[in-house]
Amino acid sequence: MKKPELLAPAGNMEKLxxxxxxxxxxxxxxxxxxxxxxxxxxxxxxxxxxAVQFAHRMGKKVYVTVNMxxxxxxxxxxxxxxRSIRNCGxxxxxxxxxxxxxxxxxxxPDMPIHISTQANSTNWSSVRFWxxxxxxxxxxxxxxxxxxxxxxxxxCKAELEVFVHGxxxxxxxxxCLLSNYLTQRxxxxxxxxxxxxxxxxxxxxxxxxxxxxxxxxxxxxxxFNSKDLCLxxxxxxxxxxxxxxxxIEGRMKSVHYVATVVNAYRRAIDAYFADPQGYQPKQEWLDxxxxxxxxxxxxxxxEHKTTEEDQIYGTSSYQQTHDFVGLVKTATDADGYAxxxxxxxxxxxxTIEVFQxxxxxxxxxxxxxxxxxxxxxxxAPHPQQIVRIKFDRPVEPFAMIRRAxxxx
Ligand code: SF4
Numbered sequence: 562m563k564k565p566e567l568l569a570p571a572g573n574m575e576k577l578x579x580x581x582x583x584x585x586x587x588x589x590x591x592x593x594x595x596x597x598x599x600x601x602x603x604x605x606x607x608x609x610x611x612a613v614q615f616a617h618r619m620g621k622k623v624y625v626t627v628n629m630x631x632x633x634x635x636x637x638x639x640x641x642x643x644r645s646i647r648n649c650g651x652x653x654x655x656x657x658x659x660x661x662x663x664x665x666x667x668x669x670p671d672m673p674i675h676i677s678t679q680a681n682s683t684n685w686s687s688v689r690f691w692x693x694x695x696x697x698x699x700x701x702x703x704x705x706x707x708x709x710x711x712x713x714x715x716x717c718k719a720e721l722e723v724f725v726h727g728x729x730x731x732x733x734x735x736x737c738l739l740s741n742y743l744t745q746r747x748x749x750x751x752x753x754x755x756x757x758x759x760x761x762x763x764x765x766x767x768x769x770x771x772x773x774x775x776x777x778x779x780x781x782x783x784x785f786n787s788k789d790l791c792l793x794x795x796x797x798x799x800x801x802x803x804x805x806x807x808x809i810e811g812r813m814k815s816v817h818y819v820a821t822v823v824n825a826y827r828r829a830i831d832a833y834f835a836d837p838q839g840y841q842p843k844q845e846w847l848d849x850x851x852x853x854x855x856x857x858x859x860x861x862x863x864e865h866k867t868t869e870e871d872q873i874y875g876t877s878s879y880q881q882t883h884d885f886v887g888l889v890k891t892a893t894d895a896d897g898y899a900x901x902x903x904x905x906x907x908x909x910x911x912t913i914e915v916f917q918x919x920x921x922x923x924x925x926x927x928x929x930x931x932x933x934x935x936x937x938x939x940x941a942p943h944p945q946q947i948v949r950i951k952f953d954r955p956v957e958p959f960a961m962i963r964r965a966x967x968x969x
Contacts, residue, residue: 564834565800565807568624568722569823572812573602576819577612577623582918582959583820584827587622588612589655591812594642610649622652627665628677630658630749643668653697666695673697675722678734679749684709685716692719700808703729703790704862711802720805725796726822726850727810729787729861731757731872739785757785786873791858793850796829797840817885817904817961818853821916825849845922852883852963883914887962890947893955898931901962903946909939915952917960925953 569585571577580588590612591603604612609625616623625646631639639661646654647669654672656662657679665674675698676682676691683702691699698720701710705723714721730737737748739756746752762772790810792799799807807830809822825846833840850858856879859871886905893899907913907927914924929951932938941948950962 562800562834562837563803563805564830565804566622567823567826567830568806568808569819570727570809570812570814571612571623571819572814574604574608574612576812576814576816578615579816579820579959580823581616581619581621583824584918585621585809585823587624587652587806588616589624589626589808589812591626592642592646594638606645606649609646609651613650617650623650624653624655624675625651626655626677627661628655628657628679630679631661636660636664639664640668643672647672655700662694662696675700675720678702678724681733681736685713688713688717688719688721692717698722698805700724702733704733706862706864707795707798707802710799710804714803721803722806722808723792723799723804724790724810725792725799725807725826727790728856729790729859731785731787757787786856787867788857788859788871788873789855790861791850792860792863793825793829793847794842795860795863796826796842797833797837800830800833815854815885816888817963820918820959820961821849821853824916824918848882852881854879854881856880881966883963883965885961886913886964887948887950889915889956889958889960889962892958893952897951897953897955898949899952899956899960901948901950903941903944903948905964907941907948907950907962907964911964914963914965915954915956915960916963917957920955920957920960923954 566586567584568587568589569580571580571588571590577588577590592609593603593605613623643665652673653675654665655675655677656665657677662674665672674696676696678700681702682688682699683705688699696719700722703724710723740746740748740753743756744754746754761775763775764772807826809826811818828846829842856873861867861871884905886907887901887903889899889901891900909927909930911927912924913927914922916922927950930938930941931949933947
């Protein structure tokens with residue numbers, strides 16, 4: 562049984578580092594050109610080279626998305642861009658468009674090519690098509706059941722990548738123009754405004770200012786609003802199926818989200834391979850997935866086609882049980898103090914939770930805090946202020962400090 566790769570989103574350098582440190586085997590990112598997610602920070606070529614060096618030092622891989630559907634004018638710069646990302650040392654490119662696929666093969670022929678989920682590969686014949694052309698990996702559409710994935714696995718040799726966690730489109734990925742029509746932001750260029758999550762009313766042509774509610778229940782109607790995908794409970798089945806890469810979605814999500822979700826999946830995959838027969842997912846790992854901002858979870862198409870149970874009709878808001886309040890910059894010294902960058906206001910006297918890449922999570926009361934000038938403070942007043950905090954146990958650099966959300 563082959564251990565699958567755990568693949569995480571890297572919307573910027575900090576997220577890339579956190580993904581690697583918290584347990585991803587590989588990350589995917591976009592350059593400033595030719596990738597989707599135009600509003601995540603994305604990487605310049607200099608940053609990309611630095612990112613690859615960082616990841617490779619940790620034994621991790623970096624894949625770059627080149628998965629937009631370019632128009633003729635976009636193609637002029639593409640060969641130069643492809644040579645540049647090859648020179649950065651990336652481990653593969655993710656493409657959707659057959660024209661881009663051909664240009665990658667012509668320009669940087671040794672580069673492994675992954676077929677993006679934007680290509681909507683939903684059957685073994687599609688996967689074989691790409692495999693015959695020389696693709697090394699195909700990212701399967703999210704709209705497949707385990708039975709279909711198993712059939713594809715048996716019929717094809719290419720590596721298969723499957724989304725295990727993250728947001729779902731209400732359409733096939735990339736086949737939606739809602740955002741283009743309603744906001745002029747092109748979802749196929751990474752600019753989706755997510756209008757599928759908006760609240761809709763009915764308007765009659767001759768009464769333009771009267772909004773007639775279309776009600777599923779008392780909360781209103783969010784007719785296109787999907788729950789988020791979570792296949793955490795299905796990891797053993799997906800491993801047995803022979804999936805090569807488990808993908809976490811969310812280049813726009815926070816560092817806290819990336820670290821937390823990656824780490825939960827890392828722990829589960831490692832525990833499974835340590836003892837496949839005795840494996841049981843721990844409640845504490847599942848609880849981790851509730852701490853970050855998310856919509857209700859669904860297993861999507863995993864067992865059967867989706868129903869109304871897989872959508873959220875009553876709200877478009879997110880939920881989470883914890884807030885991310887600080888990032889540890891240095892390990893604790895001999896007196897138990899560590900330097901922390903505040904990310905959300907911290908106060909002496911409140912209970913904090915320390916979440917670490919390698920060591921166990923623990924809670925404590927924040928008892929003592931100093932500012933940059935060595936003055937003892939009760940509250941850190943500035944965003945991203947650097948403070949010194951006394952910890953009850955040793956903490957590692959890149960540990961995260963959280964606080965339970967106040968109950969509403
Ligand atoms: S509007 Fe919703 S379904 Fe359409 S592309 Fe954007 S996220 Fe996906």
